[in-house]
Amino acid sequence: MTSYSPGETAEKSGFSIDTLRYYEKIGLLSGIARDTAGRRVFTDSDIAWLEMLRCLRETGMPIAEMLRFSELTRGGTETYTARLELLRAHDRRVEDEIARLREQQRHIQFKIDRYADLLNTEKSCLSPRAANTT
Amino acid sequence: MTSYSPGETAEKSGFSIDTLRYYEKIGLLSGIARDTAGRRVFTDSDIAWLEMLRCLRETGMPIAEMLRFSELTRGGTETYTARLELLRAHDRRVEDEIARLREQQRHIQFKIDRYADLLNTEKSCLSPRAANTT
DNA sequence: GCTTGACCTGGAGTGTGCTCCAGGTCGCAC
DNA sequence: GTGCGACCTGGAGCACACTCCAGGTCAAGC
Structure with a gap:
């Protein structure tokens, strides 16, 4: 070892x-x-x-919960169920967090598109003949 | 209003x-x-x-960067490009963060499967005739 | 045997983002 | 005109997860 x-x-x-x-x-x-x-x-x-x-x-995962997990890990076979449950609950939270991030990211991308449009419009104003080349 | x-x-x-x-x-x-x-x-x-x-x-997004964004927002049209860039950079970070979470989640799910297997094995030991019913 | 560098300990300090508190003001219901 | 509840201010306090520091020990290389 x-x-x-x-x-x-x-x-x-x-x-x-x-x-x-x-x-x-x-x-x-x-x-x-x-x-x-x-x-x-x-x-x-x-x-x-x-x-x-x-x-x-x-x-x-907050430190407090990691502590709980490591205490379980120090225990024997009889803590397998508890460890499994803890990890499954955490997995669900991670899943939710990813979904939340995706959702908020959509909003941000919407804003990005709006700014991109505004910039385009502005450009068209400066050189009017480009306005049709959409 | x-x-x-x-x-x-x-x-x-x-x-x-x-x-x-x-x-x-x-x-x-x-x-x-x-x-x-x-x-x-x-x-x-x-x-x-x-x-x-x-x-x-x-x-x-950290408060400091949100501050920068709100300062830009207080500025006029000439800050559109900067705002767009800031949001795009943030969008990329969110994308990376989601990828990182997914990757770590795979590890956690691997652990979950291992614990589930261990529990199954344990059960089989207690009632041997169930061992074939995989 | 002396220097150097990696490590040790207990405890204080830091950054981030709030959250709470004391003491006070206002406007409305009774 | 008194009580109440929502709000005000400046500033202190807090939770979290480290991070840093002073002062010391040890082993190896020169």
């Missing part, structure tokens, strides 16, 4: 070293090994867990 | 009265009329502008 220094882990995971420390402090990372000098030693499975965290984080 | 009290405006726009005051203070709303008692009086075009702000806000 390969092991990684804090610096390597930061680079691989995309979290800063400070964020890694912060995540350990609040309990999102647990059981991180130390070397004789007290420095953190990350494993492949730590990296995998960090990727999971990154995925949840980037889809807008 | 219909006019609206702060309370009505809050309800119609979805922003709280405090947020409306805050937006006026920082310059996102300008030229809001007052009645004789000094109370704000909003018009239909204020409401329309608030809808635009809501749209930009909910698609993740």
Whole structure:
């Protein structure tokens, strides 16, 4: 099992070293090994867990809920159902968020079209003979 | 031209009265009329502008950029190109954000499937004869 | 054995976007 | 003319998720 220094882990995971420390402090990372000098030693499975965290984080899950998920993950088989439900609820929220963004994007694109039209009209006024070339 | 009290405006726009005051203070709303008692009086075009702000806000545009957009809007025809560019850039960011969410959502759904499989396997162990009924 | 650089700790500070509060004003209903 | 509720102001406070800092430790290279 390969092991990684804090610096390597930061680079691989995309979290800063400070964020890694912060995540350990609040309990999102647990059981991180130390070397004789007290420095953190990350494993492949730590990296995998960090990727999971990154995925949840980037889809807008609040830290508090990620904490709940990592507590469940520390539990055994009997927490599978709860974990599944948590992820499914989050998946639905992501779906809703995407739909909301799409909807708002339509409004923005409508505005964009309006401005494009206004600019066109303006151009036509400046050079009237271009008005028919629509 | 219909006019609206702060309370009505809050309800119609979805922003709280405090947020409306805050937006006026920082310059996102300008030229809001007052009645004789000094109370704000909003018009239909204020409401329309608030809808635009809501749209930009909910698609993740930072306040600083919304400020820039409202300054452009206060300018005349000669800012159309700049406004168009700003909106187009934002539209692209929204597009990217949606793509990013979709991509991360795939990872989450992969995890969901894994947990669902694990639960199935577990069930099969408890009642072995169900193992073939895949 | 000394320097260097990566890391350690606890705790304070930061940026963003609101949200709340104290103390006051106004207009209307009773 | 008193009470009430909606609103006003300036400014403080808050939630979130980090990010930075001071002061210190350790291992490796020269």
